[in-house]
Amino acid sequence: MKLTRIRVKDFRSFSGEHDFEIASGVNFFVGPNNCGKSNLVRALELALDPDAKYDPVKDRPRREAALGAPPTTRITLTFQVGSTQPERTLLDRAQSYEMAVRKTRNASTADDVHTYAADGEIRMVTSFAGAGARQTAFQARGQGAASMSADSPEHQKLERQFRTVVRFGVIHSGEDLESLLKGKFRQILQLVIEDHLKSELAKAEAARLDYLKSLQSELLEPLRQKVLAQVGAMHPEITLANLIPYIPRVDETLSSVEIQLGDVAVTELLDKGTGVRGAVLVSMLQYMAEQSRRSLVMAVEEPEAFLHPGGQEEIGKQLEALAQRSDVSLLVTTHSPYVISRSPEALITGLAKNGEGLTSRAGAASGNEERAELLGSHYPDSGLSRIFERTMRMPRDAKAIVVTEGFTDGHFMKVCCEAAGRADLPEGLHFLPSGGASKLVP
16 A cells, blocks of 8 residues: 555645655655755644644644634545555445445445545545644545545544554654654554564563562562551551562563664664664664555655765665565655665655745656756755766766767667677766757766
8 A cells, every 4th residue: 555645735834735746666855944844744644643733823824814714734645555455445445435425415326436445546634624623534536525424434444444554654853763662653663563473472471471470479479468467557457468560561661672783892772873873763664664564654854864975875775675665655855865766766856935934846856857956955056966966877886987968879889889899898988968968068
């Protein structure tokens, strides 16, 4: 199950409606600081985490009082559903939901009615109106904003199955492992562990209970008897005393896991640099994706923080591999050209703010397309982005660079060498098309 589109209306710096396509590979959101990248991640979090809090003061765009009632924040997510058994159940319930909506509006419910579910699609709408109360609904094709009430059987069955199938995890900029494992991420990790280590988890919990009983019956029993005797002598009405040590459940223990890493010396993760800590967090995402039996929507903010360029490039490769899974949707905000993939499955979306502080979509390009203009805001001179993009396309083992007017020029040279029996001549040469004679010199 993959997220394919995000539509945000009237949320923070997104005034009005804004539509974002989500590709099957890594989805990179780029732009200068304070352009709205984190706001987009927050909108996704509000939609997918029912426990996320909406603050009407901070989360609703400002509007002059004279313009009427405050706008309703609305976040619409579109998913393409897969073919696993839980996903088939989800589509069945979505089909029933859409038919129930049509029935309430006296629309046709014949077998040939075209629904979103019939196309393997789910559209979930999360809105916050008035005082900011959350409302979750699902769209029915051709029925506009009509939906079933939240307490209807059709809605409850559909939303329950949706929450079962889809999990959401986010790593905010600068977040450390400790804070991450105390939040919603811990719950997802616990579910992943239950998915593929259910019997081991049961054994661990049984061992915890045995340890608890041993503490009570052997180590604490003399103290318990002494307490009962002393207190009972002073207060005859007291006939029971229990000493219960606190032994956290297995899922609670996850939030206190410490990681040690060794090179010349073994040190705690918190004593390592932020680059190493970021790599650990990404490895945890990879583990979750590999072992989960549910679809995952993941957002990572600025994974390049404090990493040297080579480390940023490596993190980018790991994220690209993570997004290749059919059940993972990955969004990444970044300022680093080293992190951004050149895969045709990746999508780079630029965001920008105008003079009034409102965010808009500045453009988009696939990973293998020209993206110098999108990355121009990362440099003091936008022309530097074009130069940098060209150098990034050069293979590391190239012995010489041959700049040509167009792509076919380099291709023609290679063909001629092969025809002449000298296919070895272009070895080590990288042909760099400039895209036209006027662009031959940057």
